[in-house]
Amino acid sequence: MEGVRRAELTDGPRAQRAKLVATSQRPYDAVPMAPFRRRVTRLAALAGTAALLSACAFIEVDENPLTTFEPAGPFAEEIDSLFWLVFWIATVVFALVMLGLVVILVLFRDRHRGGEPKEPRQLHGSPKLEVLWTVIPALILAVIAVPTVSSIFDLTECGPDAIEIEVIGHQWWFEYHYPEADVYTANVMVIPAGQEVCAVMTSDDVIHNFWIPALNGKRYLVPGQTTNLRLQADEPGEYWGHCAEFCGLSHSLMRARVQALSPADYEGWLAAQQEPSILPAEADPGYEGYQVYLNRRCVQCHTMRFDDAEASVLIPPEAFNGPELTHFASRNVFAGATLPEEGETHEEALKRWLADPPSVKPGSFMPDLGLTEAEIDALIVWLESNE
Ligand code: CUA
Numbered sequence: 001m002e003g004v005r006r007a008e009l010t011d012g013p014r015a016q017r018a019k020l021v022a023t024s025q026r027p028y029d030a031v032p033m034a035p036f037r038r039r040v041t042r043l044a045a046l047a048g049t050a051a052l053l054s055a056c057a058f059i060e061v062d063e064n065p066l067t068t069f070e071p072a073g074p075f076a077e078e079i080d081s082l083f084w085l086v087f088w089i090a091t092v093v094f095a096l097v098m099l100g101l102v103v104i105l106v107l108f109r110d111r112h113r114g115g116e117p118k119e120p121r122q123l124h125g126s127p128k129l130e131v132l133w134t135v136i137p138a139l140i141l142a143v144i145a146v147p148t149v150s151s152i153f154d155l156t157e158c159g160p161d162a163i164e165i166e167v168i169g170h171q172w173w174f175e176y177h178y179p180e181a182d183v184y185t186a187n188v189m190v191i192p193a194g195q196e197v198c199a200v201m202t203s204d205d206v207i208h209n210f211w212i213p214a215l216n217g218k219r220y221l222v223p224g225q226t227t228n229l230r231l232q233a234d235e236p237g238e239y240w241g242h243c244a245e246f247c248g249l250s251h252s253l254m255r256a257r258v259q260a261l262s263p264a265d266y267e268g269w270l271a272a273q274q275e276p277s278i279l280p281a282e283a284d285p286g287y288e289g290y291q292v293y294l295n296r297r298c299v300q301c302h303t304m305r306f307d308d309a310e311a312s313v314l315i316p317p318e319a320f321n322g323p324e325l326t327h328f329a330s331r332n333v334f335a336g337a338t339l340p341e342e343g344e345t346h347e348e349a350l351k352r353w354l355a356d357p358p359s360v361k362p363g364s365f366m367p368d369l370g371l372t373e374a375e376i377d378a379l380i381v382w383l384e385s386n387e
Pocket residue numbers: 169170172207208209243244245246247248251252254
């Protein structure tokens with residue numbers, strides 16, 4: 001009985017069938033390759049898509065303000081040149097490797113003209129090659145490391161003549177303090193063009209990251225610590241930025257703006273910021289709004305310096321505080337530099353913001369105070385009078 005079964009397994013119909021299946025599925029003649037022309041078309045489509053995607057990084061700065069490819073000052077330029085150095089070294093390495101690969105594939109392909117395919121000579125290790133392909137990359141990395149490490153230190157070690165501006169991160173807005181003039185402002189960092197600014201940075205709550213791509217790279221704002229970042233804009237202009245570390249619910253709405261002014265305009269701006277606001281008298285158009293500010297809890301978080309020292313509302317910077325409102329109307333953006341949105345006026349955006357802050361900036365610490373429309377309108381009149 002056993003003998004019969006063994007014979008069937010080696011020579012029986014089942015074994016024959018198994019042999020047939022095995023021979024028809026030899027890998028060499030399993031699937032014919034696609035015709036040459038179709039392969040070229042596919043490759044061209046792939047290359048086209050890759051070129052299109054890479055082109056996205058180079059679109060106009062107006063449409064894409066957070067690009068590092070449009071440096072506007074020496075520190076961003078330093079990063080940019082480092083990038084291009086590494087890019088071209090990598091491109092040469094890539095081209096050489098690909099060229100070598102193609103040459104080897106063509107020269108050493110299995111020709112087996114007429115005969116059976118034969119197995120190539122098997123090699124196990126070549127000390128010469130191993131040393132070569134360890135030493136060459138090590139040398140390339142050493143060449144890249146020298147300017148990289150020196151840049152890392154250079155970009156954060158402020159020069160002796162730099163103008164110091166403190167940057168304080170809050171959930172979710174940036175506060176700026178000019179220590180010499182003792183001026184506080186928010187959302188828009190005003191700097192003089194053509195001069196080095198040293199951003200001395202810390203955080204009031206969680207870790208944030210200050211990033212103005214046209215002026216320098218990213219750097220952390222850490223609670224309880226101070227970090228420095230050098231900034232310089234060669235020309236007057238507006239430079240966009242963003243918090244670059246996830247810091248809570250409205251991280252994506254924590255934007256930054258740097259406004260570079262000519263040195264003379266900068267001095268004028270700083271002098272104007274030092275001036276207190278005029279306390280509105282009962283007959284002034286802003287009086288009603290000022291009353292809303294006093295009576296609807298705005299005073300609990302927002303500093304307001306008036307020409308009447310006694311009437312001034314001074315929230316200590318170390319207490320929980322919102323942006324100082326003294327020169328609110330001099331800033332072209334507010335609410336974490338996210339408002340006004342494109343096509344929206346300052347007033348329209350302010351109306352939307354004051355009506356329900358958390359709906360604009362989720363998690364906002366400025367609550368919905370349930371202001372009436374009349375109160376909001378009055379507040380806007382008063383706020384917009386504080387240039
Ligand atoms: Cu602050 Cu993200």
